[in-house]
Amino acid sequence: MKTLKSAPPTALLGMLILAAVLVTGVFAPLLAPYGETEIVGVEYEPWSAAFPLGTDNLGRDMLSRMIYGARNTVGLALLTTGIAFTAGAALGMVAALKGGWTDQILSRVIDVLMAVPPLILALMLLAIVGPSIPNMVGVIAVIYIAPVFRLSRAAAMNVVSQDFIQAAQLRGEGTLWLLRREVLPNISSTLIAEFGLRFCFVFLFIAALSFLGIGIQPPTADWGSMVKENATLITFGDITPLIPAAAIALLTIAINFIVDWMLHRASGLKS
Amino acid sequence: MPPLMKLISSRLALGAVTLLAVSALMFVGIELLPGDLAQQILGQSATPETLAAFRAELGLDQPAHLRYLDWLAAAAQGDFGTSMASQRAVADLLSTRLTNTMFLACYAAVIAVPVAILLGLLSALWRNSLFDRSVNVGALGAISMPEFFVAYLLVLFLSIRMGWFPTLARIDEASSFGDALYRSFLPALTLILVVIAHMMRMTRAAIINVLAAPYIEMARLKGVPRWRVIVLHALPNALAPIINVVALNLAYLIVGVVVVEVVFSYPGLGQLLVDAVASRDFPVVQAVGLFFAGTYITLNVLADILSILSNPRLRHAR
Numbered sequence: 001m002k003t004l005k006s007a008p009p010t011a012l013l014g015m016l017i018l019a020a021v022l023v024t025g026v027f028a029p030l031l032a033p034y035g036e037t038e039i040v041g042v043e044y045e046p047w048s049a050a051f052p053l054g055t056d057n058l059g060r061d062m063l064s065r066m067i068y069g070a071r072n073t074v075g076l077a078l079l080t081t082g083i084a085f086t087a088g089a090a091l092g093m094v095a096a097l098k099g100g101w102t103d104q105i106l107s108r109v110i111d112v113l114m115a116v117p118p119l120i121l122a123l124m125l126l127a128i129v130g131p132s133i134p135n136m137v138g139v140i141a142v143i144y145i146a147p148v149f150r151l152s153r154a155a156a157m158n159v160v161s162q163d164f165i166q167a168a169q170l171r172g173e174g175t176l177w178l179l180r181r182e183v184l185p186n187i188s189s190t191l192i193a194e195f196g197l198r199f200c201f202v203f204l205f206i207a208a209l210s211f212l213g214i215g216i217q218p219p220t221a222d223w224g225s226m227v228k229e230n231a232t233l234i235t236f237g238d239i240t241p242l243i244p245a246a247a248i249a250l251l252t253i254a255i256n257f258i259v260d261w262m263l264h265r266a267s268g269l270k271s
Numbered sequence: 272m273p274p275l276m277k278l279i280s281s282r283l284a285l286g287a288v289t290l291l292a293v294s295a296l297m298f299v300g301i302e303l304l305p306g307d308l309a310q311q312i313l314g315q316s317a318t319p320e321t322l323a324a325f326r327a328e329l330g331l332d333q334p335a336h337l338r339y340l341d342w343l344a345a346a347a348q349g350d351f352g353t354s355m356a357s358q359r360a361v362a363d364l365l366s367t368r369l370t371n372t373m374f375l376a377c378y379a380a381v382i383a384v385p386v387a388i389l390l391g392l393l394s395a396l397w398r399n400s401l402f403d404r405s406v407n408v409g410a411l412g413a414i415s416m417p418e419f420f421v422a423y424l425l426v427l428f429l430s431i432r433m434g435w436f437p438t439l440a441r442i443d444e445a446s447s448f449g450d451a452l453y454r455s456f457l458p459a460l461t462l463i464l465v466v467i468a469h470m471m472r473m474t475r476a477a478i479i480n481v482l483a484a485p486y487i488e489m490a491r492l493k494g495v496p497r498w499r500v501i502v503l504h505a506l507p508n509a510l511a512p513i514i515n516v517v518a519l520n521l522a523y524l525i526v527g528v529v530v531v532e533v534v535f536s537y538p539g540l541g542q543l544l545v546d547a548v549a550s551r552d553f554p555v556v557q558a559v560g561l562f563f564a565g566t567y568i569t570l571n572v573l574a575d576i577l578s579i580l581s582n583p584r585l586r587h588a589r
Contacts (some may be wrong), residue, residue: 115289115571117526120544120563127548127556128300130312204417208530211419212545227419231534234423235438237431245420252415 007261014257021251025071032064037219044233047240054240057229062240065221069244072216073223074251076137077203081195083141084202088148089191093179095149096156097165106149113146122209131214140205144198151194155187196259200252207248223248279576286572293564294346297557298339312551328355342557352554356547361558364543369562371442372532372539375455376524379462383524384517387467391474396501398479406471413468418527422461422534430457440535458535462527470520477512481505511578518574522567529563 007015024031034040038060045055053062095103113121122139129135159165160183168182209215210224218225223244230241309325310317317325326332333341345352351361394403413421430438440455481487482505490504529541536542540559547555 112289112292115568116293116564117522117567119526119529120560120567123529123544123548124297124556124560125300127551127553127560128297130551131549200415207417208419211417212530212533214545214548224417227423231423234427235431237427239427242420242423242427245417245423249412249416249420252417253412256411256415 010257011261014254014261017250017254018258021070021074021247021254024067025074028067028071032061032067034061034064036065036068036221038064044230053243056226057232062226062230062243065226066223066244066247068221069223069226070247072220073206073210073248074203076133076216076222077199077206080137080140080206081144081199081202083137084144084198085148085191085195087141088145089152089184089187090179091145092149092152092154093156093183093187094175096153096160097175097178097183103153107153110146110149113143114150118143118205119208122205123214126209126214131217133216133220136206136209136215140202140209144202148191148194148198152187152191155190156183159183159186193259193262196255196262200255200259203255204248204252275579278579282572282575282579286568289568290561290565293568294343294557294561295339297553297560298335298342301553302335346558346561351558354547354552354555356550356552356555361554364555365540365558365562368538368540368543371537372528372541374451375458375462375532375537375539376521376528378452378455378459379466379524380521382459383463383466383470383520386463387470387520388474388513388517390467391471392478394471395475395478395482407475410468410472413464414472418461418465418530419534421464422458422531425457425461426534429460438535440537442538455535455537458531458537461531461534462524465527466520466524469523470516473516473519474513477516478505478509480512481509484508511581514577514581515574518570518577522570525563525566525570 039058040061041051041055041059043055043057043059045051045059047054051061051063053066056062056065091106095106121143125139125142126135129139165178165182168178173181206215207222207224210222211228213225213228216222216225218229226244227241233241309322309331313322313325331338342352349362351365353359354361354364357364390406394406397403426438430436436457437454438457440458442451442454446454487500487504490500495504528539529544531537532539532541533545540562543555544559544563546552547559
């Protein structure tokens with residue numbers, strides 16, 4: 001609680017926005033006036049009392065889809081980042097602990113993954129497996145294993161060179177025990193700040209893929225594809241299609257504020 | 272300088288190996304796919320005859336390594352196969368779109384690079400001033416926005432409200448150079464804004480890093496004028512990071528092109544790639560993906576080599 005009070009206003013604002021989005025996502029069915037895919041009016045109805053943000057290209061309520069979109073877009077981004085982190089951190093720690101061939105092979109594969117722009121790699125992989133939600137989550141998770149692996153390997157390298165690891169190894173502890181009890185607690189603070197940053201990238205990435213029509217597939221409501229579906233309205237000077245895009249930007253800025261503060265705190269505590 | 276040549280050739284070799292690995296990626300990926308690719312695309316209801324014909328078209332009746340070597344040999348001669356969707360040669364599909372994409376990327380780069388470096392330099396010099404802070408907030412905002420949001424904002428204000436520029440960037444061989452510049456201004460501006468934000472932040476960080484070095488303090492203490500400190504003491508040492516920043520952002524530009532082209536229906540490679548992925552047109556995806564990956568890898572290798580060359584400690588091995 002004390003640390004929360006010392007947070008700068010930007011970080012507090014960030015947390016407020018993040019909390020609002022999370023609450024909206026969790027309680028989406030209670031908050032939304034209409035169903036996610038329910039057709040409730042004619043196409044492109046203007047803003048009114050019945051439809052606060054009008055209706056979309058198929059006559060679905062925009063506001064309801066925005067609310068469900070919070071759940072789908074943010075939920076999938078969290079899931080993807082979670083998978084990438086678990087796998088990336090585990091592999092990175094294993095590489096640092098084992099060294100030798102394990103480290104060499106893993107590092108070279110990761111080098112290749114990092115050498116290709118993520119969007120291009122994702123497009124090539126999605127062409128192979130076909131666009132669908134589980135495939136998209138898998139592909140993005142695989143791509144983002146690479147940076148997490150690099151970070152956790154570098155952080156774990158500093159830990160495994162220390163005496164207590166050798167002591168534990170001499171005691172005869174297994175690899176899993178070493179990773180969980182000796183390495184992970186020492187690199188977790190680095191990983192947590194990285195999680196926020198990677199979540200932003202993954203979130204923007206999913207939005208971009210969905211906008212391109214090869215991420216989250218209709219009729220699932222999602223902020224990226226909502227922009228795409230209703231883009232025609234912009235040519236009539238209507239700002240409605242920009243609302244989901246603005247929501248994406250707002251959430252990313254909010255998380256950046258929080259991460260900045262966390263990184264600042266982490267560096268301040270070290271010096 | 273044999274050690275330098277060795278360093279450079281090892282970087283080049285590494286780049287070539289990476290590119291080769293990427294080109295094999297799709298073949299390996301298709302091989303790893305559960306079940307048969309033809310079956311997966313055509314669905315369960317396909318007759319055995321169509322399946323067999325489709326397999327032959329994809330070359331799936333041959334082992335993967337042979338298919339890959341065949342493709343590689345043909346690609347080396349400029350033949351990237353035939354598009355499955357349009358039945359046209361991939362090389363023909365690519366040629367005009369390649370020019371268009373390069374035009375858009377160069378257009379953005381020519382404006383973005385000098386502006387970004389200037390902004391980065393100024394905000395590093397006037398650190399923590401009002402100018403520095405407002406430029407930084409603007410950059411953070413631009414980075415956090417998805418590219419399509421920036422693009423549609425520009426469309427809404429500069430095109431719909433003001434009516435200065437067309438909403439869609441349709442250009443073809445008939446459009447003159449000036450006309451093409453005008454029509455593709457909005458997509459170029461989108462790219463410029465996004466890239467400037469990244470480049471400016473990285474330039475600022477690089478300069479500040481150098482300005483914190485003890486020899487800069489030494490120069491100040493002995494009374495060297497401010498401009499001399501910047502131009503003669505700081506800049507030569509900041510050159511390597513700045514070159515790196517520029518190359519990295521040009522690489523980023525090449526990728527950013529994909530989303531921007533789709534927003535403005537710009538007839539470039541990015542749009543071709545997205546369409547090909549949606550229709551799972553493998554030869555096109557392979558060729559275009561490889562082009563983007565190749566450009567990205569080349570720029571990164573170039574950044575590496577240039578920063579080695581700009582560093583006397585690496586240039587003259589002891």
